[in-house]
Amino acid sequence: xxxxxxxxxxxxxxxxxxxxxxxxxxxxxxxxxxxxxxxxxxxxxxxxxxxxxxxxxxxxxxxxxxxxxxxxxxxxxxxxxxxxxxxxxxxxxxxxxxxxxxxxxxxxxxxxxxxxxxxxxxxxxxxxxxxxxxxxxxxxxxxxxxxxxxxxx
Amino acid sequence: xxxxxxxxxxxxxxxxxxxxxxxxxxxxxxxxxxxxxxxxxxxxxxxxxxxxxxxxxxxxxxxxxxxxxxxxxxxxxxxxxxxxxxxxxxxxxxxxxxxxxxxxxxxxxxxxxxxxxxxxxxxxxxxxxxxxxxxxxxxxxxxxxxxxxxxxxxxxxxxxxxx
Numbered sequence: 001x002x003x004x005x006x007x008x009x010x011x012x013x014x015x016x017x018x019x020x021x022x023x024x025x026x027x028x029x030x031x032x033x034x035x036x037x038x039x040x041x042x043x044x045x046x047x048x049x050x051x052x053x054x055x056x057x058x059x060x061x062x063x064x065x066x067x068x069x070x071x072x073x074x075x076x077x078x079x080x081x082x083x084x085x086x087x088x089x090x091x092x093x094x095x096x097x098x099x100x101x102x103x104x105x106x107x108x109x110x111x112x113x114x115x116x117x118x119x120x121x122x123x124x125x126x127x128x129x130x131x132x133x134x135x136x137x138x139x140x141x142x143x144x145x146x147x148x149x150x151x152x153x
Numbered sequence: 154x155x156x157x158x159x160x161x162x163x164x165x166x167x168x169x170x171x172x173x174x175x176x177x178x179x180x181x182x183x184x185x186x187x188x189x190x191x192x193x194x195x196x197x198x199x200x201x202x203x204x205x206x207x208x209x210x211x212x213x214x215x216x217x218x219x220x221x222x223x224x225x226x227x228x229x230x231x232x233x234x235x236x237x238x239x240x241x242x243x244x245x246x247x248x249x250x251x252x253x254x255x256x257x258x259x260x261x262x263x264x265x266x267x268x269x270x271x272x273x274x275x276x277x278x279x280x281x282x283x284x285x286x287x288x289x290x291x292x293x294x295x296x297x298x299x300x301x302x303x304x305x306x307x308x309x310x311x312x313x314x315x316x
Contacts, residue, residue: 010247011158011159011162011242013156013158015218016215016216016217016218017157017158017216018157018160018213018216018217019157020157020193020216021157021160022157022160023189024160024164024186024189024190025155025160025163027185027186027188027189028163028164028167028182028185028186031181031182031185032167032170035178035181036174040170043170044163044166044167044170047166047248048155048162048163048166048248051166051247051248051249052159052162052163052166052246052247052248053247054247054248055247075154075156075158075159076154078156078158079154079156079157081154096154099154100154101154101155101157102154108192119154119155119163120154120155123155
């Protein structure tokens with residue numbers, strides 16, 4: 001049987017990448033936390049998860065976390081991160097050994113915000129909110145993490 | 154990680170929050186982004202002037218996948234954006250666009266031109282079309298003259314223009 005061609009991701013991207021945007025994210029995180037507090041920052045990330053990644057949420061709601069796996073593969077590959085994804089019956093684990101975003105910011109900015117990785121944790125939480133899955137993000141070192149999708153108990 | 158490809162959609166959410174707080178909050182943010190951008194462009198301007206700006210926006214054209222024409226002479230730099238990926242992504246978005254999304258460009262570039270003694274004339278044309286014209290002059294009078302022919306002139310912190 002012929003394999004059905006994959007539909008493009010909702011926000012599929014081609015062409016070059018502009019990694020300096022990660023520096024602007026870092027600046028923004030510090031600006032928001034200093035002026036408005038970390039809860040506001042987390043609410044902005046939650047909006048990104050809920051309102052921007054509507055399609056990923058829809059897939060999670062419909063029982064298709066593999067769309068998020070495609071999203072991870074597409075963007076971590078585009079940014080040349082060192083990562084792998086293990087899919088088993090019980091869980092899907094993204095292991096990031098070298099996050100391009102974190103290390104690019106470390107290279108171009110005076111410091112990496114203490115809240116830099118909140119973008120991952122909070123966007124993941126918002127994508128999974130109200131779906132049959134949860135996404136746990138464990139920061140395992142500077143620019144390293146594990147992101148785990150599991151069915152809720 | 155929010156992919157760098159998706160930065161503009163995150164930026165859009167930040168703008169919407171700041172707009173809800175007021176113009177002063179947006180201005181302070183653009184000044185912060187402007188300060189952040191100095192590390193990428195300030196030395197180029199100080200050492201090479203308009204040619205340094207040309208170099209900076211040539212890199213942006215390539216890395217950000219812009220459709221634009223760029224020209225420079227001894228008096229000014231001119232950038233014609235025909236396909237702005239930043240606004241295009243914000244419009245192609247499941248979240249609502251911030252209505253004044255385009256204002257951020259002049260918002261960060263203007264303060265750098267003020268600081269380096271150049272004169273920015275930023276014509277956004279329309280806030281819902283991914284195109285604009287940016288002109289940067291050495292001479293203030295030439296910039297004033299150029300302002301007369303714009304369709305939607307942008308201001309920045311310290312310089313009021315469009316509303």
